[in-house]
Every structure is written in structure tokens, then in C-alpha cells.
Amino acid sequence: MEGIVSRLSRRDKRKLVQHMRRCQNGQMRIRYLIVLSCAEGTPPSEVAKQLKVSRSTVYRVAERFNEFGETGLADRREDNGERKIDEEFLSSLIKLVGSSPQQFGWPRPTWTRELLVVTMARLTGVSIHPSTMSKALQHIGARRGRPKPTVNCPWSKAAKNRRLRALRTLKATLPSNEVLVYEDEVDIHLNPKIGLDWMLPGQQKTVLTPGKNKKRYLAGALNPRTGKVTWVEADRKDSLLLIDMLWTLLETYPRAKKIHIILDNYCIHSTKMVQLTLNSPKGKRLKLHFLPPYCPDHNRIERTWLDLHANVTRNHTHQTMDQLIEDVRKYLTNRNRKKQHYNVAA
Structure with a gap:
């Protein structure tokens, strides 16, 4: 024009x-x-x-x-002056986000953008706007998430590492005619676990709960060679649940000379009933290997249960336990068919 x-x-x-x-x-x-x-x-x-x-x-x-x-x-x-968010600033921000505000004298235990701005200004002398802090956090890949509660292992560090090293060696040197599985139990609640979901502005989704909670329990065993999960169900979480799992493993792997089972120290795993099962003629093919206390990250089936909750139980809308358990079965069956988490790392 x-x-x-x-x-x-x-x-x-x-x-x-x-x-x-x-x-x-x-x-x-x-x-x-x-x-x-x-x-x-x-x-x-x-x-x-x-x-x-x-x-x-x-x-x-x-x-x-x-x-x-x-x-x-x-x-x-470009004429505004020296760029404030440089590599040195981002490096300091990474260290800050990985720490707690209380380490820097703040009473609050969690970070906010505003608190990060003030603390970074103290540490680096660089003051930025909270909206700029959002961009910096995005640049370093930071996210808002729920911390995972943990408990310190009562064993010494040397004893803990010795046990974990022995289990890794067992898996790495396992003969072809033997099987190793990771075993654990999971609780299925009719009252749904509430989890994060996408929502529109001004909207909060609702999850209708049955009110009175009911529970079912699964014991599962993950084979890291194949990714297959073998599981059993029960109305109670006791030694009979584990014993049912042990007999099912014997039926699932009839040709295995030895079935090694890595599991935690939960009380139902070391009762006299369990010991009687292990001492039976067929049970002699089974061997339990206990993880150090409070080391769930080293039990590989834990990830399977997290995926189960994410795909089935979280925010579910079922009104009966039968409906919910049917979805649990479908998920695990499809998971085995698709060979998800195949060759789980040690």
C-alpha cells in the first residue's frame, strides 16, 4: 500500500x-x-x-x-542490556530446584515461583519477574510433581549394597533352566484413587465414589526375561495369598529347575505356613530372596502396579468391585499380550 x-x-x-x-x-x-x-x-x-x-x-x-x-x-x-538468564543462572536454578527452601532459611517446605525469584536474586544478584522464572523452569525441564515418601533402610549401607549386589549377580548369572521373578502384592480399592487429569479453565471434574469402600488383593510375579506378570487374587492379604502365588508359579513354570522369587520383608512372606510350603516336595523348587527393608525401587514389579493404578484404578467410575476387578484382569492380560516392559532392566 x-x-x-x-x-x-x-x-x-x-x-x-x-x-x-x-x-x-x-x-x-x-x-x-x-x-x-x-x-x-x-x-x-x-x-x-x-x-x-x-x-x-x-x-x-x-x-x-x-x-x-x-x-x-x-x-x-537486544539493546536492553546483558541477558539475565544465561547458562550460569540456569545452572544455579537447577541446584536450587533440587533442594528445599528450608535449606536457605525459609520456613516453607516447597518452592513457589516467587520464592525462587527472591532466592535466586540473593544467590546470583539477578532479579527477574515470576513469569520469566516460569520460562526458566520450563527451559531446565522442571515440573511440579508429588514427592515420593520414603523410609530409611535400617541396615548399614554396606549390608544393603551387599544384598542388592548379590541379587543383581543372581539375575545376571541365572541358568537357562531356572526362572527369576519379582513378587509383590497390590491393594485394589473400590473407592478410587484420585489422580491428576486435564481440565478446562474454571472446571473441576468430579469422581463419583461408592461411599463404602471394599478391597481386593492381588499378588503378582514379574518375569524380567519375558515381561510376563503372573497373578492371583484374594479377599484377604495374608500368607494364603502368597502361598497361592507360589503354587501358581510352580504350575506356570513346570520345567524350571529352580524358581527364584525376589520380594520384600512384609510379614506375610515369612510365616510358618509359607515355610511349610517351601519345605514340601514340590516347594523345594522355590527359593525366596528378600530385599533389604524399605527398598521398593529395587522390586521391579512396583512399576507394574503404578501403571495398573494409572490405567485402571485412578479416578475410576465403577460402582461394584466385580466391575473394577474385571478391568484389572483385562489390563494385565493385555499387558502380557503386548509384552509391555519386556526385558525389564536389573
Whole structure:
């Protein structure tokens, strides 16, 4: 349009197009397009509509191009001074997010953007806006999540590492005619576990609960060679549940010379009834290997139970336990069919 952008020669237009195609900055490319469109006589309102920018932006870009030429298209924020968020700042932020506010004298145990801004200003002398802190957190891949509760293992570090090393060696040197599984139990509650979900602004989804809770229990055994989960169900979480699991393993792996079972120290795992089962003629093919206390991360079936809750029990809408258990069975059956978590790492 006459007067918005000065007339451009064919050579100048071709030069701008070439520079635009080589430009890696999206905002800069928009400014090139504004100039080229206006030079073709396109009305500013139409340019704004096509490029999804405001008319004031079109006029401002055109004015700077007319005054300074192509150099006027550069982002003027480069003149704002030294960039505040540099690699040194981000490195300090990574360390800060990995710590607790209480380590820096704050009474609050969790971080907020505002608290991070104040603390980073103290540590680095660089003060930024909370919205800029959001971008910095996104840049380092930080997220808001629920911390995992843990309990210290009562064993010495040497004893704990010795046991874990022995279990890793067992798995690495397992003969082909023997089987190793990770065993654990999981509680299935009719009252659903409540978990995170996407929601629209101003909306909070609701989960209808049956009110009176009911429970079922599963014992499962994960074979790290195949990824297969073998499981049994019961109304009570006691030694009979584990014993049922042991007999099921004997039936599942009839040709295995030895079935090694890695499990935790839960009380139902070391009763006289369990010992009688292990001492029976068929039970002699079974051998229990106990993990150090409070080391759930080393029991590989724990991840399977987390996935089960995420895919079935969390925010579920079933009103009867039979419906819920049927979904649990379907999930585990499909999981085995698809060979998910195949060859689970040690």
C-alpha cells in the first residue's frame, strides 16, 4: 500500500525473501512478511489478519523499515542490556530446584515461583519477574510433581549394597533352566484413587465414589526375561495369598529347575505356613530372596502396579468391585499380550 512501506525494487524484494528463508527466528520472519506484504500494496488490516498480528505491529514494523531499512527489523530487545538468564543462572536454578527452601532459611517446605525469584536474586544478584522464572523452569525441564515418601533402610549401607549386589549377580548369572521373578502384592480399592487429569479453565471434574469402600488383593510375579506378570487374587492379604502365588508359579513354570522369587520383608512372606510350603516336595523348587527393608525401587514389579493404578484404578467410575476387578484382569492380560516392559532392566 502506498505510503506504508517505501517502494521496493525487484532486486530488494528478492534479497528480503532470501534473507527471510535463511532466518531461524520466527518473529523475525513475521517482520519480513509484513514488509513484503505491505510492499505489494496489501492493506495493513489485511496483513494483520493474514499474519495474526495487530495492526499496530504492522504499522510499527513498516515505520522502522522505512527509517532504518532491513536492520530495523531486528529485535530491539537486544539493546536492553546483558541477558539475565544465561547458562550460569540456569545452572544455579537447577541446584536450587533440587533442594528445599528450608535449606536457605525459609520456613516453607516447597518452592513457589516467587520464592525462587527472591532466592535466586540473593544467590546470583539477578532479579527477574515470576513469569520469566516460569520460562526458566520450563527451559531446565522442571515440573511440579508429588514427592515420593520414603523410609530409611535400617541396615548399614554396606549390608544393603551387599544384598542388592548379590541379587543383581543372581539375575545376571541365572541358568537357562531356572526362572527369576519379582513378587509383590497390590491393594485394589473400590473407592478410587484420585489422580491428576486435564481440565478446562474454571472446571473441576468430579469422581463419583461408592461411599463404602471394599478391597481386593492381588499378588503378582514379574518375569524380567519375558515381561510376563503372573497373578492371583484374594479377599484377604495374608500368607494364603502368597502361598497361592507360589503354587501358581510352580504350575506356570513346570520345567524350571529352580524358581527364584525376589520380594520384600512384609510379614506375610515369612510365616510358618509359607515355610511349610517351601519345605514340601514340590516347594523345594522355590527359593525366596528378600530385599533389604524399605527398598521398593529395587522390586521391579512396583512399576507394574503404578501403571495398573494409572490405567485402571485412578479416578475410576465403577460402582461394584466385580466391575473394577474385571478391568484389572483385562489390563494385565493385555499387558502380557503386548509384552509391555519386556526385558525389564536389573
